[in-house]
Amino acid sequence: KDLKPIQVAYQNDFLIGNVASAADLSGVKLELLKQHHTVITAENAMKPDATQPTKGNFTWADNLVDAALAEGLSVHGHVLVWHQQTPAWMNTASGSPLSREEALANMRTHIKTVMEHYGDRVISWDVVNEAMNDNPSNPTDWKAALRKSDWYNAIGEDFVEQAFLAAREVLDSHPEWDIKLYYNDYNDDNQNKAQAIYSMVKEFNEKYAKTHPGKLLVDGIGMQAHYSVNTNPNNVKLSLEKFISLGVEVSVTELDIQAGSDGVLTEEQAIDQAYLYAQLFQLYREHAEHIARVTFWGLSDATSWRSANNPLLFDKDLQAKPAYYGVIDPEKFM
């Protein structure tokens, strides 16, 4: 409890975030959330399957969003368009792709309804998540690098652009809102994948600026940052600088670093993990001007989506690990 808050260490640099569910917004978890963070992401509650399980029937995460705001935490919206945790009806019928028109209409309605519902209670949205293949062989041809998902199969290779156009239309009709639109993906340290994402966002924004001078279609790129102790921080640096060179903001959206297995972390692994966290935060600090937010994907190793690999700053008993000290004071740690 008397640990230096991470948010204080980085308050002039970028927002510090974590995932939260409504149940996390009370007791010890709320204390830990508030002590160290300034923004939350719903780990599952705002995804398409949770939000619109059947056509036209919406379930909202208002409890979570309003409780977070009442505690002084901002909210990032995750996620509008994705190939996972998406109800089949949105883009398929009996296992076959819907027509382009039907799928596009479902996508546009989902985006508009969800964005208008949450309004400016969120600071940013992941408009499209994980549209790219893991390691594209010809990364300059970003269209060839697109994952052949149900959205892709129904709408075609412009589904990502269509999603951003729909989201941008919503923002255009609410000029009073200040909300950033993000493309979010993992394997962001893979240079082929980073190149494909770079090429896609560059093309979208250049095209959009022709009809909307000085405006962006995609405001930001989310680097999920699901890393491991073997991740090379130089590759992270290359990707980060590549994205920044597009003139968009970057956020680190789902940071965790797996180390060890079966819930066991040796001392050496814990130090390796802390060292990589320290290297990353030194890098983030160097580029703080262009980084809006750094969000961890879980509070403790007990509740991580990959808890067997001990990826977070706090252990299963909510005690700070060496990784925490790597984040808090990277220079001293190294």
Ligand code: G3I
């Ligand atoms: O809600 C059901 C529950 O009713 C059921 O009894 C239980 C049985 O398995 O499953 C519950 O759903 C689980 C859900 O999390 C909520 O806990 C799903 O099985 C499980 O697959 C789902 O995992 C989530 C995963 O996304 C699914 O894609 C993780 O919590 C979540 O951390 C993870 O987050 C993703 C990001 O959204 C996008 N980037 C990658 C990241 C990690 O995979």
